[in-house]
Amino acid sequence: MSNHTPKSMDAIMSLCKRRGFVYQTSEIYGGINGFWDYGPLGAQLKKNLRDAWWQDVVMGPCWGRKGPNGRPVSVVPVDTTIIQHPKTWEASGHVAGFNDPMVDCRETKGRYRYDHVQVFVPASGERGDKPVFAYMGDTPSEAKQRKKAEKTFGEVTSVALSSLPQPWDRVIGPDAEKPGSLTEPRQFNLMFKTYVGATAGEDDKAYLRPETAQGIFAQAKNVWDTTRVKVPFGIAQTGKSFRNEVTPRNFTFRSREFEQMEIEFFCHESEALAWYAYWRDWRMEWWKSIGLAGDNLILREHEADELAHYSKATSDVEYRFPFSAPGYGELEGIAYRGNFDLSQHQKFSGVKMEYNDTERGEVLPNGSRRGERYVPHVIEPSAGLDRGVLAVLCEAYTKDESRPSPEFMKIHPRLAPIKAAIYPLVAKEGMPEVAEKLYEEIVQRFGRLGFIEFDEKQSIGKRYARMDEAGCPFCFTIDGETLTNQTVTVRSRDTGSQDRIGIDNVAGFLAEKLG
RNA sequence: GCGGGCGUAGCUCAGUGGUAGAGCGUCAGCCUUCCAAGCUGAACGUCGAGGGUUCAAAUCCCUUCGCCCGCUCCA
Numbered sequence: 001m002s003n004h005t006p007k008s009m010d011a012i013m014s015l016c017k018r019r020g021f022v023y024q025t026s027e028i029y030g031g032i033n034g035f036w037d038y039g040p041l042g043a044q045l046k047k048n049l050r051d052a053w054w055q056d057v058v059m060g061p062c063w064g065r066k067g068p069n070g071r072p073v074s075v076v077p078v079d080t081t082i083i084q085h086p087k088t089w090e091a092s093g094h095v096a097g098f099n100d101p102m103v104d105c106r107e108t109k110g111r112y113r114y115d116h117v118q119v120f121v122p123a124s125g126e127r128g129d130k131p132v133f134a135y136m137g138d139t140p141s142e143a144k145q146r147k148k149a150e151k152t153f154g155e156v157t158s159v160a161l162s163s164l165p166q167p168w169d170r171v172i173g174p175d176a177e178k179p180g181s182l183t184e185p186r187q188f189n190l191m192f193k194t195y196v197g198a199t200a201g202e203d204d205k206a207y208l209r210p211e212t213a214q215g216i217f218a219q220a221k222n223v224w225d226t227t228r229v230k231v232p233f234g235i236a237q238t239g240k241s242f243r244n245e246v247t248p249r250n251f252t253f254r255s256r257e258f259e260q261m262e263i264e265f266f267c268h269e270s271e272a273l274a275w276y277a278y279w280r281d282w283r284m285e286w287w288k289s290i291g292l293a294g295d296n297l298i299l300r301e302h303e304a305d306e307l308a309h310y311s312k313a314t315s316d317v318e319y320r321f322p323f324s325a326p327g328y329g330e331l332e333g334i335a336y337r338g339n340f341d342l343s344q345h346q347k348f349s350g351v352k353m354e355y356n357d358t359e360r361g362e363v364l365p366n367g368s369r370r371g372e373r374y375v376p377h378v379i380e381p382s383a384g385l386d387r388g389v390l391a392v393l394c395e396a397y398t399k400d401e402s403r404p405s406p407e408f409m410k411i412h413p414r415l416a417p418i419k420a421a422i423y424p425l426v427a428k429e430g431m432p433e434v435a436e437k438l439y440e441e442i443v444q445r446f447g448r449l450g451f452i453e454f455d456e457k458q459s460i461g462k463r464y465a466r467m468d469e470a471g472c473p474f475c476f477t478i479d480g481e482t483l484t485n486q487t488v489t490v491r492s493r494d495t496g497s498q499d500r501i502g503i504d505n506v507a508g509f510l511a512e513k514l515g
Numbered sequence: 516g517c518g519g520g521c522g523u524a525g526c527u528c529a530g531u532g533g534u535a536g537a538g539c540g541u542c543a544g545c546c547u548u549c550c551a552a553g554c555u556g557a558a559c560g561u562c563g564a565g566g567g568u569u570c571a572a573a574u575c576c577c578u579u580c581g582c583c584c585g586c587u588c589c590a
Binding site (some may be wrong): 009010011013014015017018019022025027029030031032033092093094104112113190209243245246247249250251254308323330402403405406423425426428429431458459460461462463464465466477479480482489491496498506 | 516527548549551553563579582583
């Protein structure tokens with residue numbers, strides 16, 4: 001199982017196109033880098049995944065399991081705008097973080113964050129005409145360059161590249177052999193910029209959000225002021241975000257426009273680590289429950305040196321995509337962010353982000369509590385919806401040359417865009433009429449979950465094969481026997497097996513299988 | 516952003532200077548009482564786009580866009 005050959009990404013992409021899961025955006029104009037559209041089946045698949053998340057996170061959080069405080073988990077939704085006050089992104093750190101100047105190396109083609117490049121220079125300060133040695137901290141270049149520098153100068157000291165005057169003719173790049181290969185620093189704007197107002201100028205510039213999280217943080221106070229929620233509780237949101245990725249790559253995995261499913265779960269600092277572990281473990285189970293079971297899915301705890309400065313713990317749910325194998329690509333990050341974000345908004349907006357927790361503090365004579373005011377800590381399970389769809393597609397793609405349909409999609413019934421197909425075995429002897437009647441009943445009952453197919457054309461094998469590629473889990477076929485004993489066959493996509501059930505039991509069968 | 520590969524029908528690909536092709540899919544008809552994706556037929560292409568060379572360009576040259584792979588990046 002663990003050493004199966006990776007699936008072909010090309011084959012998956014071909015199937016996605018020809019069955020209408022994913023198309024390239026603006027394809028008739030030659031496409032545009034980093035943007036993808038969903039076709040009919042893809043749009044429904046994506047909606048089903050989003051709905052599954054919403055159902056399990058907002059409507060019935062964590063499958064009704066109690067939290068570490070012994071109470072049901074409480075989560076409420078919001079829907080915030082893509083364009084927000086520009087100060088939002090100053091507070092969040094994105095304006096700074098998304099504007100990192102980079103330097104390139106002409107010799108090695110390497111690229112480095114300008115403010116992270118250090119240089120070994122003589123400790124004496126006497127440099128003369130000799131070259132100095134640039135490096136990136138905590139990379140192999142550090143030891144290597146230090147060795148060379150010490151050989152040249154003896155005792156060395158480290159200064160920031162930015163402290164040296166340009167052009168850097170005598171600077172040897174971190175991985176280069178010759179001096180003078182580093183370019184001037186260049187700005188990369190990773191946030192999409194736009195202008196608010198029809199006659200807007202530079203003063204009216206705004207950004208398309210690079211994450212949905214900040215809309216939640218910015219409205220957290222409104223939510224606890226107006227909705228009677230009590231800490232601990234979560235706020236959830238799905239929606240589009242935008243990042244001008246340097247290198248969009250790997251089909252839809254790194255797109256410039258993408259959809260997130262984010263939870264910010266607010267709690268008291270003393271309970272935060274327990275909640276962190278709770279969310280981390282449940283989110284992992286959730287991904288398994290929608291069909292990503294097996295060794296392609298892992299939960300990876302970040303090492304201390306990998307953590308953002310404000311995070312006390314972070315883990316990723318990762319999937320082994322065909323293009324990342326044998327490595328993994330991130331589906332969801334679960335981060336304990338302290339109270340960094342709310343504190344930042346408090347600082348930048350001047351609005352107090354403190355929650356008045358009336359269940360804490362000393363007990364007063366009348367039996368109530370004095371209360372405790374604090375800026376809540378937050379656990380952030382942040383998932384990529386499009387990445388989830390991609391993982392589901394990759395996991396579902398199955399090749400079996402022994403079948404009439406050598407390629408088919410084993411999409412979990414809960415997510416499958418086509419839930420069921422109703423077929424007359426042949427288009428005669430009254431079978432189409434019976435099938436149509438069943439079809440109408442099934443559409444009535446299950447049509448809100450996904451597509452229900454009806455088809456009486458061509459041979460039954462051809463129709464089954466077509467459903468295999470579309471990922472439809474069950475086909476119900478009306479045959480001659482149906483007319484005499486009121487039974488139909490259920491043909492299962494994954495095994496090709498057939499079972500007879502009563503025509504009256506079809507709805508019950510689907511209700512059980514579709515969840 | 517750099518380097519490499521690729522771009523011809525919905526999909527997979529053949530065609531390397533001289534009338535745009537195949538298989539699959541799609542559609543129609545036939546056949547078919549459970550894999551018959553079988554049979555017959557049909558539709559579908561400014562050969563990614565723009566420019567150039569040539570009597571003639573899918574084919575050669577330049578530019579550009581997109582996809583894939585490797586670097587780089589991923590707050």
